Amino acid sequence: MTGKTAWPANVLFRFLTIVGATVDIAPQPTAALPDRHAAVCRGCDASYPDANSASHNVKGWAQAHSETCRALPRPTA
Ligand SMILES: [Zn+2]
Numbered sequence: 001m002t003g004k005t006a007w008p009a010n011v012l013f014r015f016l017t018i019v020g021a022t023v024d025i026a027p028q029p030t031a032a033l034p035d036r037h038a039a040v041c042r043g044c045d046a047s048y049p050d051a052n053s054a055s056h057n058v059k060g061w062a063q064a065h066s067e068t069c070r071a072l073p074r075p076t077a
Contacts, residue, residue, distance in 0.1 A: 008024070010026045010027060011024045011025065011026045012025050012027070012037070013025040013062065015062045015063055015065075015066035016066060017041070017043055017065075017066045017067075017069045017071075018066075018067070018069075018070065019043065019069075019070050019071070019072050020072070021041065021042050021043030021044075021069065021071060021072055021073050022041075022042050022043075022066075023039055023040070023041045023042070023062040023065050023066045023069070024039065024040055024042060024062075025037055025038070025039045025058050025059065025062055026038065026040075028049065036049070037058050038058065039058045039059075039061055039062040039065070041065055041066075041071070042073045043069050043070075043071035043072055043073050046065060046069070048061040048062070048065075
């Protein structure tokens with residue numbers, strides 16, 4: 001597997017797409033929702049902010065997205 005990237009310290013879950021990009025879930029708290037999490041695809045920049053802080057919804061989106069997304073992240077040199 002190529003394209004290993006550093007795992008940011010705040011990332012709780014990471015899903016690998018079929019082309020080697022990642023979908024990361026990290027805390028994204030707001031004043032009203034301190035437990036809020038969000039998922040972002042590093043391949044296509046799609047994101048799924050979770051307004052209800054139900055982390056399994058974020059994980060479900062990340063899992064489903066990682067299975068279908070074929071976008072590759074722009075290389076960072
Ligand atoms: Zn994507």
